[in-house]
Amino acid sequence: MEVVVKESYEEMSKLSAELIAEVIRRKPRAVLGLATGSTPLGTYKELIRLHKQEGLDFSRVITFNLDEYVGLVHGHPQSYHYFMSENLFKHINVNPKNVHVPDGTAKDIPGFCRWYEEQIVKTGGLDLQLLGIGSNGHIAFNEPGSSLGSRTRIKTLDDKTRQDNARFFKNMNEVPKYAITMGIGTIMDARQLILLANGAGKADAILKTCEGPITAIVPATIVQLHPKATIIIDKQAATKLTREYPAEPRVLVLA
Numbered sequence: 001m002e003v004v005v006k007e008s009y010e011e012m013s014k015l016s017a018e019l020i021a022e023v024i025r026r027k028p029r030a031v032l033g034l035a036t037g038s039t040p041l042g043t044y045k046e047l048i049r050l051h052k053q054e055g056l057d058f059s060r061v062i063t064f065n066l067d068e069y070v071g072l073v074h075g076h077p078q079s080y081h082y083f084m085s086e087n088l089f090k091h092i093n094v095n096p097k098n099v100h101v102p103d104g105t106a107k108d109i110p111g112f113c114r115w116y117e118e119q120i121v122k123t124g125g126l127d128l129q130l131l132g133i134g135s136n137g138h139i140a141f142n143e144p145g146s147s148l149g150s151r152t153r154i155k156t157l158d159d160k161t162r163q164d165n166a167r168f169f170k171n172m173n174e175v176p177k178y179a180i181t182m183g184i185g186t187i188m189d190a191r192q193l194i195l196l197a198n199g200a201g202k203a204d205a206i207l208k209t210c211e212g213p214i215t216a217i218v219p220a221t222i223v224q225l226h227p228k229a230t231i232i233i234d235k236q237a238a239t240k241l242t243r244e245y246p247a248e249p250r251v252l253v254l255a
């Protein structure tokens, strides 16, 4: 695991986009795991710029999103389907057939989750998984206490996560209670991980993730066990770290 501390959100986003772009340049049919939330927005903006100005080609790229709220239709402005379309997919040349976002409206959720896992395996597995982190240390919607070996499934959202996400809804009652999420085992099977965090609100979770013991109570700590994980954070998210970390990764491409 490598921790890289950047001066700003913009620099964090540029580096993460560059790492993703390098994976696509090396393997045009790359299988990418993607995240939603505020954190990756700058990365997506930079990927869109690389596509439009430097011809980064997504035509063969395959994507799998981490999670989706249960019960929100795809066109709902807070659904992750809508988020991904607005913030990335409609601006790049990804083939809609290659895009996968969990279906929060599935009638048979366990069956859907099995299908989702099978599709990841069928495409050859995730080459790179992009992650944000919750202020409670969750990754995807694997809340504190989640099994570190879990697979894609339905999860009840933590009160803290619902409060954090309430800013996107009219009121707390509208915040969904359940989500479909890739499991921690699913995430750990990806060949490379990038975990992003910015802002002081993530400083505690980042301290535990980078320097704390591995525990299901802070699911993100599992990335310490991944052989190719890069944690890219801004200065604010780094304020509680006790050790010095570089501003550049050792190698740009983790071969």
Ligand code: F6R
Binding pocket: 034, 035, 036, 037, 038, 039, 040, 066, 067, 131, 132, 133, 134, 135, 138, 139, 140, 141
């Ligand atoms: C989203 C996801 C979540 C977020 C996390 C941080 O797909 O998997 O784990 O990454 O909740 O959210 P933001 O980036 O909004 O702080």
